[in-house]
Amino acid sequence: MRKQVLSLLVENTSGVLSHISGLFSRRGYNIDSFSAGVTADPRFTRITVVSSGDEQILEQIEKQLAKLEDVIDIKKLQDGESVCRELILVKIKINDTQRQAVLSVANIFRAKIVDVSNDSMVIELTGGQSKLDAFLDLLRGYDILELARTGITGLSRGSSNVTIID
Template sequence: MNRRVLSILVDNTSGVLSRVAGLFSRRGYNIDSLTVGVTADPRYSRMTVVVNGDELILDQITKQLAKLIDVIDIKVLEESESVSRELILVKVRADAQNRQSIIAVADIFRAKIVDVAIDSLIIELTGNQSKLDAFINLLEGYEILELARTGITGLSRGTKDVKYL
């Protein structure tokens, strides 16, 4: 199984997300991660979609996406030629005994404590997937109450192949 990260520039209109997701579901493909947000130009949104499959399936997905009328541009974000990040928020049970050790783990990863309660902490961390997974693994000794991940978002490096609108 190969993993592909697609950066898709689309019209910022209602129904686009549904049409893109529908393309995947109709063909029985799974989306591992999906993030969407408006670009600097409010007429357009950028979707970052992570999919797994063999090369034939991944090429077919890319070609089918290109046929959608709302799709302006598709880029495959190769790991060595792009920057990708993900954000997590983790709520950890933190009493007086373990609060400092949890904060120490967060400091090692340059995470931010964004909320402190009597019995918990919420920690924010941004990075690549392996960094976030390593952070979560180190927190396994503590009680994770809630966890939210945004999914991957990314851009290609440099100005080569930039779609100016």
């Protein structure tokens, strides 16, 4: 079983997210991660979908997505040929004696402290999944109160693989 990251360029219409997620649920395919946002052109939305399966399932997912009316373009985001990132926000319960150690870990990973209170701290970190997982692994000794992950988003490298719509 392997993971596949697909970048979809779709028309920015109501119901497009429902059509795409419905395709997955109707066929029993799993979505590991799903992120969407309007592009520089408000007529279009970029959706990044991460799914897992064997070669046949992943091929079927791509073929079924290509059949959807709102889908304009599909790109497989391969390692080395694309840039993929994820954002996490982590709220950690801390006391005065733990604060400096957590700050040190955050600095090593170039994380940002976005909120501090007497008994907690919220940290923002962006990067690849392995970086985020390593960061969370170092925080296992602390009480994580809340954790939010955006899911992967990505783009292919270079300008030769860009879909231009007039």
